[in-house]
Every structure is written in C-alpha cells, then in structure tokens.
Amino acid sequence: MSWxxxxxxxxxxxxxxxxxFNADAYGHLAQGRQIAALGRVxxxxxxxxxxxxxxxxxxxxxxxDLGTWLIYDRLGADAxxxxxxxxxxxxxxxxxxxxxxxxxxxxxxxxxxxxALLLALPVARFRFTARPQILGLLFPAILLVGISALYSELxxxxxxxxxxxxxxxxxxxWVNSHGSHLFGVAITLIFTVLSFRTAGFRWMLGLLLxxxxxxxxxxxxxxxxxxxxxxxxxxxxRELVVEWAAW
Numbered sequence: 607m608s609w610x611x612x613x614x615x616x617x618x619x620x621x622x623x624x625x626x627f628n629a630d631a632y633g634h635l636a637q638g639r640q641i642a643a644l645g646r647v648x649x650x651x652x653x654x655x656x657x658x659x660x661x662x663x664x665x666x667x668x669x670x671d672l673g674t675w676l677i678y679d680r681l682g683a684d685a686x687x688x689x690x691x692x693x694x695x696x697x698x699x700x701x702x703x704x705x706x707x708x709x710x711x712x713x714x715x716x717x718x719x720x721x722a723l724l725l726a727l728p729v730a731r732f733r734f735t736a737r738p739q740i741l742g743l744l745f746p747a748i749l750l751v752g753i754s755a756l757y758s759e760l761x762x763x764x765x766x767x768x769x770x771x772x773x774x775x776x777x778x779x780w781v782n783s784h785g786s787h788l789f790g791v792a793i794t795l796i797f798t799v800l801s802f803r804t805a806g807f808r809w810m811l812g813l814l815l816x817x818x819x820x821x822x823x824x825x826x827x828x829x830x831x832x833x834x835x836x837x838x839x840x841x842x843x844r845e846l847v848v849e850w851a852a853w
Contacts (some may be wrong), residue, residue: 610716611702618698622691628735640673669782670738686846700747742786
C-alpha cells in the first residue's frame with residue numbers, strides 16, 4: 607500500500623499547483639484581515655452587497671479566514687498555495703489508506719483506488735482552490751480513518767481514547783473553519799447507529815456526544831450552524847462562485 611498511497615499524495619499535491627486566482631479566496635483573505643485589524647470576530651457583515659446596510663452575520667469560517675490571512679500577510683500567496691497542496695497531498699494519502707482498511711487488506715484495493723482517484727482528479731481539480739472547502743475535503747477523510755480505528759478490535763482502549771480526544775479537537779477546528787462540520791456530525795451519527803450492539807458503539811456514541819458539545823465551541827455558540835445551512839437554502843449563493851454551481 608505504501609507506494610500507492612504516496613503516489614496518490616503526489617498526484618493530489620500536483621493537482622493543486624496553480625495560482626491564487628479565485629475571487630472568493632480573496633474575500634476570505636479580506637475577512638481575515640478585518641478580524642486581525644479589529645482583534646475580534648465581527649458580528650455584522652461589512653462586505654455584504656445583498657442588503658443596503660450591514661446585516662447580522664455569523665462567519666462560520668472565521669478561523670480559516672484569520673489563519674490564511676496571517677500566512678498570506680507574512681509569507682505571501684505562494685506559502686498559501688503550498689499549504690493547500692500539502693493538505694491535498696494528505697487527502698490523497700488518507701483516501702488510499704482508508705480504502706485499504708475498508709477492503710481489509712485486499713491486495714488490489716490500494717492500486718484500484720489509486721487508479722480511480724487519478725481518473726477523478728481532472729474532474730475535481732477545479733475545486734482545489736485556496737478556499738475553506740479544502741478542509742471540508744481533508745477533515746472527513748481524517749474522521750473516517752479515525753472511525754475505522756474506533757471500530758477495530760485491534761486498537762487498544764488507551765489508543766482509542768487518544769483518537770477520540772483527537773477527533774474532538776479536530777471538530778473544534780472544523781466547526782470554526784467550514785460549514786461541512788455538519789456533514790461530519792452526520793457521518794458520525796450514521797456510524798453510531800450502525801455500530802449498535804457492537805463493541806464500537808460506546809466509542810462512537812462518545813464521539814457523537816463530543817462533536818455535539820464542541821459544535822458550540824465558537825464565538826457564536828451553537829448558532830454558528832445557521833449561516834452554514836443558509837448557503838444551502840439561498841439560490842443566489844450558488845450563482846456567485848463557480849464551485850458552488852451544480853456539476
């Protein structure tokens with residue numbers, strides 16, 4: 607599996623090597639610059655053009671905005687692109703690892719997954735811009751690899767406890783970086799239901815409870831999820847950025 611996972615990582619890394627050009631990426635940088643200048647996360651949207659006056663706003667991607675602005679401000683756009691490519695490389699690696707685990711070590715699982723990913727990359731590449739959805743791709747892969755360890759009878763209880771703590775911290779970062787954290791909760795809920803009457807149930811239930819609790823670990827509390835949901839219900843958002851349009 608090692609060479610296929612690293613080959614996938616390299617392919618994903620190279621797929622992300624293109625300039626910082628997306629208008630929405632600069633929007634996130636502007637929001638991060640504003641947070642750094644104010645020293646706090648604003649509760650109104652000063653950039654909005656949907657309404658004539660600034661409206662109440664829960665920026666559910668504030669941590670990504672601030673983090674990327676600090677990198678861009680100190681190291682430039684190339685550093686931001688490099689970190690994006692590293693995140694994509696990690697995604698490519700984890701997808702092959704996950705496939706191999708799901709196939710329980712079947713010899714062809716890793717190379718077949720690599721082949722499928724290489725075929726999919728040209729179609730998916732247009733989404734690999736320096737925007738917070740990159741974390742929305744990487745974090746579910748980390749979550750699924752962690753869940754596979756929680757399910758495994760070969761993983762010790764002590765190690766599972768550490769994995770549980772790590773996934774809880776992951777969710778704190780996720781909920782403050784991208785609205786797909788709701789997808790993460792949904793994934794965990796599905797696996798919790800499927801693990802009923804198995805040894806993994808208590809671990810999955812614990813993970814689900816930790817995710818629900820940490821969803822409130824934001825400047826806006828639990829209400830941070832409302833703006834994440836609004837992107838799904840407002841059609842004008844889907845026409846604003848090409849990546850939001852239907853394929």
